[in-house]
Amino acid sequence: MSQPLHAIQQVLDFIVEIEKLKDVHRKTRPVGLERFENSAEHSWHVCLSALMLHPYADKPVNIDRVIKMLLIHDLGEIDAGDTIIYASETPENKQAEEQGVKRLLALLPSSVAEGYLALWQEFEAGDSDDARFARAIDRVPPLLHNLNGDGHSWRKHDVSKEMVLRVNSRIGEGVPALWQLLQRQLDQAEQDGLLRSEQSRSHE
């Protein structure tokens, strides 16, 4: 096989392998659906969310880099699985994800793997403006799932409002106005009984 055909075959092998992300199940249900979300459709959803929300980012971001980051941000879950964000993000799990990303990228022509690994690591580190924004947006759809879906994963996993505020405060680091708006909706969710505060729980 000639060089370009060989490289293209490598990309096709990658395309088939990453399809496994469609079988990694998350902890929330898309609004209106009874089944759990998978990480592939989530990845599409956060890319389009980022595209539409980037005008409101705290710092200017390169939306094209952000979208590439979000397209690959969950690939590590193919080998490591999805974990609920309210459990600690353990170093072991992060390491398993990085190994998984490396395994997948190694399927590609060698000239490209390094750049995408660096982009994945940048997302994980969350230190750049692009990564901070991407990590903020990554948290938005699961919140909307709960806010518009009777708080189903909050109730199932006994998550308090304080935990929701703590874990999702990174939304405020990326898009302060968005976090302001969502905090109001979380207040309303508490009033509507979708979400308990730790204080009210201690009285029961």
Place this chain on the structure above:
Amino acid sequence: MSQPLHAIQQVLDFIVEIEKLKDVHRKTRPVGLERFENSAEHSWHVCLSALMLHPYADKPVNIDRVIKMLLIHDLGEIDAGDTIIYASETPENKQAEEQGVKRLLALLPSSVAEGYLALWQEFEAGDSDDARFARAIDRVPPLLHNLNGDGHSWRKHDVSKEMVLRVNSRIGEGVPALWQLLQRQLDQAEQDGLLRSEQSRSHE
């Protein structure tokens, strides 16, 4: 609500509404899965496929525009539904999709809707280099599903090799070397009995 908060709420409404794409079912099954693919996870898959295949495009493309095009290319299916590519793409269906895209974009702040509608229309027209490439890539995953999945949708819908070649020849317009490679695999699929030629069918 202040102006930015009002605009952000509009974007959140859009984000929740487009989630319905996760419930639009396509005609092929992801490799290794028993269920049909949905158009949201397909959209993620084609974006990442385009990102990795664009170095092999026939003409230079703006991959950032292509990815945006592919993120939104199936939104019209939320109202119009998915149709098998081997059925004719009727003007009625295309019109229903365009109406659907307009309905969704109208949820967004008015300043952005027009640009995305133009990008969606560019994809549909397929006349620009970016659109030609995007439309080529859009056809790749369903072919891989059949090639790696016992030709399931070909057999179910009685699709002949000649139909596969005709309907997917646009892959060759966007990425000639990729089409060359896939045609070899289609030859092999015919030899393996996953795909029948019209000629062989007429003898049965």
